Amino acid sequence: MRINGAPIAASRCILAPQGSASRWSSKHVHGTGSGLPTAHRPRLHRRDSLGGRYRLDYRIGYGAAASIYAATCKNTGAIFALKVLHPDHDDDAVEVQRFKQEGLLAAQIRHPNLIPAYDAGWLGGRHFIAMELVEGQTLANVLKGGPIPWERCVSIVCDVLAGLAALHERAVAHRDISPNNCILEHIGGCERARLSDLGYARVVEGMSEAEGLKLGVPPESVPTMIFGTPYFIAPERLRGSPGDFRADIYSVGALWYTMLTGEALPDPRDSDPVAVAQRLDLPPTLRAVLLGAVEIRMRRHHSAASMADAIRKALEDIRAPSNDSIDKMLSDLHDRRRRARRLKVFAPLFVVPVWLAIQPEPTSPACPDPKALLASPVVAARPEPPVATPVDPELATHPEPTPSTTPTPEWKSDAQVLVDMHADEPRTASRREVATSVRVFNLRRALAKCKPPGPMSIEIAIVPGEKTQIDGEPAEGELGRCVEGVLASHPPKRAETIKL
Structure with missing residues (x-):
């Protein structure tokens, strides 16, 4: 396939599951080397052995440049995914160096969302890379069932960004993020996405973070070649730029769009990716993050870490209570405070009538005894006092005060009266x-x-x-x-x- 007259080394992944478990396979990978002539190095088959160290159990998949086998190490009994370069590519030193670099990068940059390599080199007349065997399936295979809900898409994108950030921290650009290179596995009931295949990875020049990597002689660049997968390549790379971290961000945005729609993002030379992605049915805050991934380079997220941070903030806004609920809570609080202040202002108006209502009426010869008016059922139920005997008239005019057995009215303070008045009202917090x-x-x-x-x-x-x-x-x-x-x-x- 060619773009603007330049051939694209497209990902050509063939999934050939064996047995009950579906396993991942590699896409097209370049690699060559020296050694025995090609004619003396026949292709490997099932149950063959690589250098007497690895027994090839079965082939998982194959591509134009390499095949992948499930292999058992005879020394340890461990099972690996063994990537073996086809002998047809052993005459191109650039391709060999690219294959070697893939193994060295996978071995030196470790992250839970990357697939590590444990061994690499030349064995039994073959260039090989021994990697972790991941039980799962490619995202491309999952997308055959149709689009993926946005909640699951966000989780997958965050995993891809986490693995990509580990590469960016070491000044390495992946340059081929696509559904074929995203492996989904299930561990403990949880899904995890892992970024695979560093065959087209490139160390960004001038970055000090790459000084700790031991990669040997870097492969020569080929100006006429654009490595990657069609529809996932950043526009600047299609124009001939080698690409950097922001080119990877565009690929992540295209991957996100493909998961949401089940279709590839249109060619950026034929349409505006931002205008196309603007129509996605996605929460506005998350849609803004996706648009920031497919923007032109100068307005794009500058790294995987910055895009992941933008997604986290968008999710916080989605989970946080809405402004309406916060305003309602504050309004209720202010209403309670206003009612409390109003009660204090009008308290004397309520106290005076109640205070007057409980005052004893003045006694006069024409009025009955106030004690009789205030007698309660409990007092009325008491036995009648004995009849008084006649007394001296002088004593009658000035009777000796005797203790009264009738209860007197209970005088209450203003505060207590207010409490009694509002006992049935809702209590202010x-x-x-x-x-x-x-x-x-x-x-x-x-x-x-x-x-x-x-x-x-x-x-x-x-x-x-x-x-x-x-x-x-x-x-x-x-x-x-x-x-x-x-x-x-x-x-x-x-x-x-x-x-x-």
């Missing part, structure tokens, strides 16, 4: 209760940043002085470290159970 509500809200919002992407919910049990529990298990791993970090900055004052 105290400052401590408001502070507690705000503290729990802030803690919940901070912990929401730790939740992994996806619809799955988690429950965090927090007990001061004890180990935090996540879904009934001790907080461990990356999620546990994030939760412990949040609790260190938001120390809990009491036991809380927060569901996210």
